[in-house]
Amino acid sequence: MLYENKIQEIVRLIKGSDKTFALTGAGISTESGIPDYRSPGTGLWEKQDPAKTASLSALRRDPAFFYSTNLKRWTAFNDAQPNTAHTALAQLEKMGLLDGVITQNIDSLHVKAGSKTVWEVHGHLRTCRCMDCRASHSFDHLVQSFDNGENPPRCLKCGGVLRPDVVLFEDQMNDDYYQVTFEISGCQLLLVVGSSLTVYPVAGLPSYAKEIVIINNTSTPYDNEAAVVVHESAGKVFRDIMHKLGVTL
Structure with a gap:
């Protein structure tokens, strides 16, 4: 199917769906300057083993090393700004064409873009908590202390x-993940954006949807099951989708 025809079909599916969600992964944020995790040559996990540097056991074993290794990367997220794809999803929700965003990302860019219904199934970097008394603090306090x-x-x-x-x-997965497994029931259309669909349990969420659209630079395990697959940047695809819907971003 030609690219133009794919855009038209995605728009048709969005207009015809009564319950639509977006599932986003690291690939949606690369155009905001945040590298993804698994792209050959540039992926963050090619440079370090997350089991050794970004795991719960790593934090417990050597918290000073954990923060020395991870905090600079995380604070860089705070300077990132939403791109066209984030803005488009917020606009689709405002237009009544999207019921919410399920994101694997911790960068808060959907919130910054104005999306109101967001399930951050891997958490976020706006707050932190004590491992002993569980008191909550702002993430800014954590950064300032460091x-x-x-x-x-x-x-x-x-x-x-x-x-x-x-x-x-x-x-363990957080409350957002368990809530979304309930909310997504009856989903007619799932827009998968910038996710390789390889990290479970989130990678199992497309099985809840009647139809799937995949917008990702590389192939995914669900490509053969999707109604439309577009291997292009999310920003380009959503700019063209919104143009078809009469919205200029």
């Missing part, structure tokens, strides 16, 4: 080690 020479950053209440409110390797 920048002031406190490594690992400590809880203001009990002095325990702080941890970000993200789902680390070896962590």
Whole structure:
């Protein structure tokens, strides 16, 4: 199918669906300057083993090393801005054509773009909590503590080690994930954007949808089951989708 025909078919599916969700992965944020995890040559996990550096056991074993290794990368997310794809999804929700965004990303770019219904199934970097007393703090406090020479950053209440409110390797999934497995029931159309669909349990969510559209630079295990597959950048595809819907981004 030609690219133009694919865009027309995606628009037809969006208009015809009464319950549509988007599932986004790291690929939607690369145009905002955030590298993804698994792209050959540039993926973050090609440079380090996440089981050794970004896992719950790594944090417990050596919290100072954990923060020295990960915090600079995470704070870089705070400077990133939403791109066309994030803005388009927020606009689709505003137009009543999208029921919500399920994201694997921790960069908060959907929230920044104005999306109102967002399930951050791997958490976010807006808050953190104490590993001992579980008191909540802003993520800014964690960063400021680290920048002031406190490594690992400590809880203001009990002095325990702080941890970000993200789902680390070896962590249990968060409440957003369990909520979305209920909310997605009856989904007519799932727009998969920038996800390789290889990380479980989130990679199993497309099985809840009647029809799937995949927008990703590389192939996924679900390509053969999708109604439309577009191997292009998310920004380009959504700019063209919104143009067909009469919206200029």
